[in-house]
Amino acid sequence: MAATVTNTDRVIDAAIGGGGPRGRGGNGFRKNGGGHHEGDDFRFSPARYRVGVWVAIASIVMLFTALSSAYIVRSASSNDWTPLVLPKVLWLSSAFIVVSSITMEISRRSLKAQNNRGYRLWLTNTLMLGIGFVAAQLFAWRQLARQGVYMASNPHSSFFYLFTAAHGLHVLGGILALTYLLLRTRRKTDTVEGELKRVGAADAATVYWHFLDGLWICLFLLLFFWK
Amino acid sequence: MAEASHDVAHRHEPPKSFIRKYIFSLDHKVIGIQYILLALSAVIVGMLMSVLMRMNLSWPGTHWPIMGTLFPTGAPGGVMSAEFYLSLVTMHGTMMVFFVLTTAPQGGFGNYILPIQIGAEDMAFPFLNMMSFWVTFVGFLVLLLAIFAEGNATVGAWFTKLGESAWAGGSGTVGSIGGWTQYAPLSALGKVAGPGQGAGVTLWIISIAIFCVGSLLGALNFITTLLNMRTRGMSLMRMPLTCWAWFTTAVLALLSFPVLLGGGILLLLDRIAGTSFFIPGGEYVSGALIPNHAGGSPLLWQHLFWFFGHPEVYIAILPGMGATSHILSTFARKPIFGYRAMVFAIFAIGMLGFFVWGHHMFMSGMSPYSAVAFSILTLSIGVPSAIKTFNWIGTLWGAKIRFTTPMLFAIGFVSVFVAGGITGLVLGQTSLDFFFHDTYFVTAHFHLVMGVASIFGMFAATYFWFPKMFGRMMHEGMGKLHFWVTFVGVYAIFIPFHAMGMLGMPRRYSNFSEYEFLKNSHGLVLFVTVAAIVTVSIQLLFYFNFFWSMFKGKKATDNPWEATTLEWTIPSPPPHDNFAGVVPTVYHGPYEFSVPGAPRDFIMQTEPEGVEVTAGLGETSGNGGNGHKH
Numbered sequence: 001m002a003a004t005v006t007n008t009d010r011v012i013d014a015a016i017g018g019g020g021p022r023g024r025g026g027n028g029f030r031k032n033g034g035g036h037h038e039g040d041d042f043r044f045s046p047a048r049y050r051v052g053v054w055v056a057i058a059s060i061v062m063l064f065t066a067l068s069s070a071y072i073v074r075s076a077s078s079n080d081w082t083p084l085v086l087p088k089v090l091w092l093s094s095a096f097i098v099v100s101s102i103t104m105e106i107s108r109r110s111l112k113a114q115n116n117r118g119y120r121l122w123l124t125n126t127l128m129l130g131i132g133f134v135a136a137q138l139f140a141w142r143q144l145a146r147q148g149v150y151m152a153s154n155p156h157s158s159f160f161y162l163f164t165a166a167h168g169l170h171v172l173g174g175i176l177a178l179t180y181l182l183l184r185t186r187r188k189t190d191t192v193e194g195e196l197k198r199v200g201a202a203d204a205a206t207v208y209w210h211f212l213d214g215l216w217i218c219l220f221l222l223l224f225f226w227k
Numbered sequence: 228m229a230e231a232s233h234d235v236a237h238r239h240e241p242p243k244s245f246i247r248k249y250i251f252s253l254d255h256k257v258i259g260i261q262y263i264l265l266a267l268s269a270v271i272v273g274m275l276m277s278v279l280m281r282m283n284l285s286w287p288g289t290h291w292p293i294m295g296t297l298f299p300t301g302a303p304g305g306v307m308s309a310e311f312y313l314s315l316v317t318m319h320g321t322m323m324v325f326f327v328l329t330t331a332p333q334g335g336f337g338n339y340i341l342p343i344q345i346g347a348e349d350m351a352f353p354f355l356n357m358m359s360f361w362v363t364f365v366g367f368l369v370l371l372l373a374i375f376a377e378g379n380a381t382v383g384a385w386f387t388k389l390g391e392s393a394w395a396g397g398s399g400t401v402g403s404i405g406g407w408t409q410y411a412p413l414s415a416l417g418k419v420a421g422p423g424q425g426a427g428v429t430l431w432i433i434s435i436a437i438f439c440v441g442s443l444l445g446a447l448n449f450i451t452t453l454l455n456m457r458t459r460g461m462s463l464m465r466m467p468l469t470c471w472a473w474f475t476t477a478v479l480a481l482l483s484f485p486v487l488l489g490g491g492i493l494l495l496l497d498r499i500a501g502t503s504f505f506i507p508g509g510e511y512v513s514g515a516l517i518p519n520h521a522g523g524s525p526l527l528w529q530h531l532f533w534f535f536g537h538p539e540v541y542i543a544i545l546p547g548m549g550a551t552s553h554i555l556s557t558f559a560r561k562p563i564f565g566y567r568a569m570v571f572a573i574f575a576i577g578m579l580g581f582f583v584w585g586h587h588m589f590m591s592g593m594s595p596y597s598a599v600a601f602s603i604l605t606l607s608i609g610v611p612s613a614i615k616t617f618n619w620i621g622t623l624w625g626a627k628i629r630f631t632t633p634m635l636f637a638i639g640f641v642s643v644f645v646a647g648g649i650t651g652l653v654l655g656q657t658s659l660d661f662f663f664h665d666t667y668f669v670t671a672h673f674h675l676v677m678g679v680a681s682i683f684g685m686f687a688a689t690y691f692w693f694p695k696m697f698g699r700m701m702h703e704g705m706g707k708l709h710f711w712v713t714f715v716g717v718y719a720i721f722i723p724f725h726a727m728g729m730l731g732m733p734r735r736y737s738n739f740s741e742y743e744f745l746k747n748s749h750g751l752v753l754f755v756t757v758a759a760i761v762t763v764s765i766q767l768l769f770y771f772n773f774f775w776s777m778f779k780g781k782k783a784t785d786n787p788w789e790a791t792t793l794e795w796t797i798p799s800p801p802p803h804d805n806f807a808g809v810v811p812t813v814y815h816g817p818y819e820f821s822v823p824g825a826p827r828d829f830i831m832q833t834e835p836e837g838v839e840v841t842a843g844l845g846e847t848s849g850n851g852g853n854g855h856k857h
Binding site for chain 2: 060
């Protein structure tokens, strides 16, 4: 949590009755019974987005854990395992998504600092990088297809297509979220609740985007560097 | 954002249009009732299938003219074919496990009651909540479609156009064959594997995958709501046990459904994309070599499936445990015995459930060492289960019990849970499972402990919360008749199942008349069929009571059962935003019954402290075996 107390922080703290910026740190889980405190005047707290996104991440992790364990079992269970040669374009897509994680963080911090222009700018950059990532992944698919490597060609290619598709679908979800946030910046939010929702949604989207980045790195390592 | 507007500013008006109010509603109460209606529809299909199975087992080869008319290919001349029977087994299991036992307890009652019990005006993400129901509903439709794609020649022909192997339809079954576990490799091969293996299995997989997504959206919502939306003073240890049960269930769903989804995707790819995740090389089916596949592992499917499948049985039963604890305490007019122990036990059961999936696979050729580990972990679930059982009995001990219909069903829950759970200790031993595996003993075990017990939990919940949901009481006389016939009926069905299992009668066989060693047990089979038909028939009375009481039942007061939790502080039925914009404050634990010195024998959770409450009772409802004797 940032050490500086910004106006947004104050607004949020006033709203959820937290004690300074730390009050809404962590995962939004409150020991005093959660919910509402003396003097709170509305029932929305941005923590629910934060909790929600972590819970969602837990389930996505389980999906990929299941698929990865299938990958490991399958690679050991027979002698037809012929790994793909790493398509070079994947380095580019990996670079895209790692950098997009950084730009997303800058964008989030800009919002925290109430720098709306910076927020919009870096959000746009993140979105572009995200689209670039998906495009690079599709390019890798086309390259492989041109070489005659398809889903059913061998077990490794099956898993390659499966992992990139499953991850790509989640990235598309992230891109939708970023687009939504970007469209939100065009609308003026006057109410404290509206502002809270916007900040909460941006926070959650950032967590999710970092997760997509980390997930891709894990899959990339598993697919091409795990023996 | 004026501070003074605290009480009135946040009243949410209900939507006006019919569609937004009753169909695509964001209100957790409407969504809860939608889930319950979905389960009430699915359970009819499931029950009809079980009656057809019993008819076929008892009177094999009989001509049932109506069957011949409805399913000319599956039951030519009205005689059910073996494949037809197997598809009944599969669809009965799928319908019941997914669309009844997973929807009603969690999506239905959890959705309706949990936000109110924690003092929230709705779920954390109402839109996701709506999506979770409608996604589940689409899954249900796809499963129904599987019935027609295989059972009806015309619909089957439409599907066959999509693909000769994986989509071939019209084979004369009612859906897929393969049991609710849909074991690979047969389920991965398509039409070549036999009748019901074309469009039936493909649609089955798609339906279950859709169902997984719906459940995940629901679980996400439950967990966030419970962690984030509790009202002032509603600490974790002041939550009703129902909320703990729904929360644990949501955690289980959140972590296990993705695994089934992953497995389902792999299975689907094997069928339609030519991959070999589960299909080994050199496999012969019906005398033909399966080409173009090699290297897959059928066991992998079993691991993925049961990693989901075991937590799934707790997803079905835990909400029933929560409702039972809640209802037992209410009608025993005593605090629940050992509240904290109950919370830890329910969580322990949930978590242990993730480490025992191997006990479904003792016969798969696994290493005896892993089998022993799975066996010990499995038996250790007996500990928290016994804690719960003893605490239920402790709650009833010495109580002046009010034998209402919900109470009868809650006591019935304890009974069938113990009766069914005890055989889990038998089946959890590798040596005994060697004999009992795939016999009727297993069928008896899981029907009692997960099927009947959770249904009893849901009956208890229905009779208990009906007045809150619809503002009218269900008819007690009909309810009691329903209870006694059902209670005797389920034992009459499932106790003989144990005996059949011990005789070695195998599951999933359509006809026992050819087996010399089973000739003598035909009387038992007939007896079960009669019991099943009686038990199913009495459920019609429940349906009648349910819908009749909705309109003609006695008007209910806000708190007809003299219960303590938050849902009984608001009108029946509750307004659109539950607490009419007021944020309730909680001062007490959920089960403060018969507190000495209190003017009534119960203290509402919202009653301010200080007037009549003796010191030291604020934190939890205590463990008092005899109430609060100081």
